[in-house]
Amino acid sequence: MKIKVIVTLKNGVLDPQGKAIQQTLNGMGFESVNEVRQGKYFDIEVNENDEVKAKSKVEDMCKKLLANLVIEDFKII
Amino acid sequence: MKSSVIIFPGSNCDRDMDVALKKFGFNNQMVWHNDAELPKSDLIVLPGGFSYGDYLRCGSIAGKSKIINSVIEYAKSGGLVLGICNGFQILTETGLLPGVLQQNKYLEFICKNVHVKINDTKNKYFKNIKKEILELHIAHNEGNYFCSSDELKLIEDNNQIAVTYCNKDGTCDINSNPNGALKNIAGIFNKNKNILGMMPHPERMIDKYLSGEDGSIFFENLLGNLN
Numbered sequence: 001m002k003i004k005v006i007v008t009l010k011n012g013v014l015d016p017q018g019k020a021i022q023q024t025l026n027g028m029g030f031e032s033v034n035e036v037r038q039g040k041y042f043d044i045e046v047n048e049n050d051e052v053k054a055k056s057k058v059e060d061m062c063k064k065l066l067a068n069l070v071i072e073d074f075k076i077i
Numbered sequence: 078m079k080s081s082v083i084i085f086p087g088s089n090c091d092r093d094m095d096v097a098l099k100k101f102g103f104n105n106q107m108v109w110h111n112d113a114e115l116p117k118s119d120l121i122v123l124p125g126g127f128s129y130g131d132y133l134r135c136g137s138i139a140g141k142s143k144i145i146n147s148v149i150e151y152a153k154s155g156g157l158v159l160g161i162c163n164g165f166q167i168l169t170e171t172g173l174l175p176g177v178l179q180q181n182k183y184l185e186f187i188c189k190n191v192h193v194k195i196n197d198t199k200n201k202y203f204k205n206i207k208k209e210i211l212e213l214h215i216a217h218n219e220g221n222y223f224c225s226s227d228e229l230k231l232i233e234d235n236n237q238i239a240v241t242y243c244n245k246d247g248t249c250d251i252n253s254n255p256n257g258a259l260k261n262i263a264g265i266f267n268k269n270k271n272i273l274g275m276m277p278h279p280e281r282m283i284d285k286y287l288s289g290e291d292g293s294i295f296f297e298n299l300l301g302n303l304n
Binding site: 013014016017020065066068070071 | 133134137141169170175176177179180181182183184221223224225228257
């Protein structure tokens with residue numbers, strides 16, 4: 001079963017890359033872009049048929065490795 | 078005094094650290110990350126570099142390596158653990174030190190000499206040190222120290238801020254902050270001050286003809302405190 005995870009910086013944590021992307025987009029003429037926050041996306045193939053169990057395992061992975069909870073949040077989708 | 082330097086795939090300051098420790102009289106040995114046991118040591122060093130290519134987050138993969146469980150056990154029993162640069166990042170990823178090292182504020186890899194002020198001398202690393210301000214080298218892309226405001230209060234209340242970026246006169250302000258680090262933090266201790274993580278590289282400043290000697294002051298003093 002494939003589980004998808006998105007890791008993003010928490011609100012309020014400085015994201016200089018996002019800021020640089022936003023400014024570049026503004027400079028390219030996309031003036032309506034107010035903010036960009038950059039994150040990470042993971043596709044995780046888990047050898048598990050039960051979706052609840054698979055997501056529970058992935059949640060454990062997120063807490064222990066995929067996200068640094070000091071500055072990042074994660075979303076399992 | 079016995080020291081051990083852990084080598085991870087991608088470490089690149091491990092040999093410099095070995096040379097520095099031996100120069101000042103440590104009986105040093107190198108330990109591979111895939112070993113399970115630490116040799117008997119008075120000091121463990123996690124060196125600088127790019128362990129595991131900085132994949133995922135700097136220090137995150139090394140923070141789960143086989144030897145790290147022994148390092149955590151050693152640190153929790155009061156052993157001295159020093160993490161330099163990537164070693165500092167590894168220490169925050171393992172949770173042995175609070176906070177995190179984020180990408181530098183201006184998105185640049187910074188490689189230059191800086192001055193740092195020693196903020197606390199009630200510990201084995203800086204007790205009796207003969208200079209309050211050291212000139213050391215930094216070389217990093219992720220040295221921007223960050224932690225929550227609650228965590229910062231705890232760190233400040235316990236005097237865990239070890240060294241801060243300053244100018245040569247000791248002023249810590251935005252102009253002397255190379256990477257955007259919170260409160261100019263260049264290095265911190267754990268609560269018991271047996272674990273020190275810092276971004277500057279003392280092992281690069283041990284030769285008066287090549288670099289400078291403020292790193293020598295650090296190592297001589299540390300050895301003196303341990304003897």
